Amino acid sequence: MSRRNEDFDENCDPECPRILRYEDVMDAATRTRPFIINTPVMAAHTQKDFGIGIYYKLEFMQRSGSFKERGALNVLHHLPLDKKKLGIVMASNGNEAIGMCYHAAKLNVPVIVVMPITLAIDKMQRCHGYGAKVVVQGNNLIEAQKYARALARDKGLTYINGRDHPHIIAGYGTMALEILEVMPFVDAVLVPVGSGGLAAAMATVIKHQKPSVLVYGVQPEQQPTFFESLQNDEPVSLPLHTNVADAITLTQIGVNAYHTAKPLLDKMLLVKEDWVTRAMLHLSEREKFIVEGAGACSLAAIIGNLVPELKSKNVVCLLTGGNCDNVMLVRCLERGLSAEGRLVKFRVGVRNDPKSKAVFTSLIAAGGYNIHRHFQDQSWTDGSDYYVEFSVICETKGLAHALELKRTIEKAYPCTSVFENEPFNDKRTCPCYIKKIT
Incomplete structure (x- = not known):
């Protein structure tokens, strides 16, 4: 049977991949420039926090919400x-x-x-x-x-x-042309990677115009399909593992993208889900940007301290999209707060009488904590005494404040308190843990 009659895409043929050329991107720029927003490249408000000259390419400002x-x-x-x-x-x-x-x-x-x-x-x-x-x-x-x-x-x-x-890939490369036009002093670009098309396009343009600029791909560690493909020296398929960076969570990569990007990418980085949600939270609170999980992966690599070699360098983080539905957005921001110790979830047994409940809430208030949500299970009993189980999510000032909450609750309720989010569910947790996640 002819391949034309099979399930076959002639434009994405594993046996004959089409390598992107710089000229293809220039042609795409000529065709699309009148109709595409030349999105700003903006200096981060918090460059001193990371010791890196961070700049954001604001692709979520496109009319459709992504690059x-x-x-x-x-x-x-x-x-x-x-x-x-x-x-x-x-x-x-x-x-x-x-x-x-x-x-x-x-x-x-x-x-x-x-x-x-x-x-x-x-x-x-x-x-x-x-x-x-x-x-x-x-x-x-x-x-x-x-x-x-x-x-x-x-x-x-x-x-x-x-x-x-x-x-499609050639069109993506127009973003690199815009970055180099306004930032000729750029030292590195961090690119979220799914199937690899954007990384291939960015690397093609940047390595043609300015080979000294580093191009790093960033992918969630739950779905390292492109990372594993480079490691194995051939495209691989992986089982699907859902995560907050859903737009780049793919079981297969692009054959054209892979063969284009392979000789050009300087490094591939894998980021944890907590780093991605912390990046989304940071962008929301400090920059006032609503960015989806995939788009926040570039900043997540910096938050996860994966690029110490870029200290004092000028780095562009591609914020590739902002199409995060409201339900997912709330979940991600709360996950980010939890990862930073600013939301702490725990369960505690309190005697089922008004005075004991008042003492419990007063203990939380005295420490400067705010009850974000709570649920009271009236049917929970243990032994001869009648307790009610409170499931509480508390807002704290940060990790040190959260650890103090843990010590306070465990001292007041040594037998009935259980902390659910990391690292607070570990009895060995001590203040030194703060240094490990910053």
């Missing part, structure tokens, strides 16, 4: 007129579809988007709002892509791989 529309617009401009009239099919985890639908609506190009069932409802609704037809199919992006290719063959439409199509 993905750079690639989407470029691939749409390359489509022949007859294919534009018929329409396109793509599969997406959200951002690439939103960017594609936004610009396709302006160009009157019909779009069918296949999305996995795990995707947030608000991202589906945004694609609907731009006039696209949304099909929910598959448990993950790989299954959704397979269905989208079949749909394109059956209907005679153009299938676009929203993460690895050569024109």
Whole structure:
């Protein structure tokens, strides 16, 4: 059987990968520049906190909320007129579809988007709002892509791989051109990595114009697909492990992206989920930016102290997107507060009478703590005395203050208190732990 009749994408062929050229990016810039926001590169308000000259590329300010529309617009401009009239099919985890639908609506190009069932409802609704037809199919992006290719063959439409199509990747590279225009003094760029298209595009441009600039890829350690591919010297597939950086949580990487980025990337870094949520919290509180987990991975590498060699250097962190639904955003910010010891969850047994309950709450108030949430289980009993179990989330001033809360509660209720979040569930916890996470 001919490969043309199989489940095959000629633009993303593992046997014949298409390496991105600098000229491809320059062509994409010419096509897209009038229609894409040249987002600011802004100095961080908190550079002294990290000892690094941090600058943020604010890609969440794009109209669709992420950098993905750079690639989407470029691939749409390359489509022949007859294919534009018929329409396109793509599969997406959200951002690439939103960017594609936004610009396709302006160009009157019909779009069918296949999305996995795990995707947030608000991202589906945004694609609907731009006039696209949304099909929910598959448990993950790989299954959704397979269905989208079949749909394109059956209907005679153009299938676009929203993460690895050569024109998509070329569009991403326009971001690097903008950075080098306004920051010729940059020393390093930190790039969130999923399938690898953005890292490949950034490295292609930066290493062409200024080879001395370091390009680091950053990926969540729960899903190190690109990292493992570089380690194994070939693209690999990994089981799906969900995490807060859902936009770059992929089981497979792009073949074009891999072969382009492999000789150009200086380093790949893996970040913990707590670092990502702390980065989101930091950006929200100190910079007033709402950034999704994937977009915050670049700053997470700095928070996790993975780049000590960049001290006193000028570093650009790509904040690639801000399309975080409200439910996930609240969870991530609270996770970040917990990771910094500013939210502490514990359970404690208190005698079930008004005086004992008043003593408990007064103890918390006297220490300067604020009860963020609490739940009272009236049916909990232990031995001959009747206790009520309080499940409490307390707001503290920081890790040292939180550890003092732990000591206070354990002293007052030595037999019934249980602290649930790290490191407070460890009896050996002492103030020296503070030094280990900063």
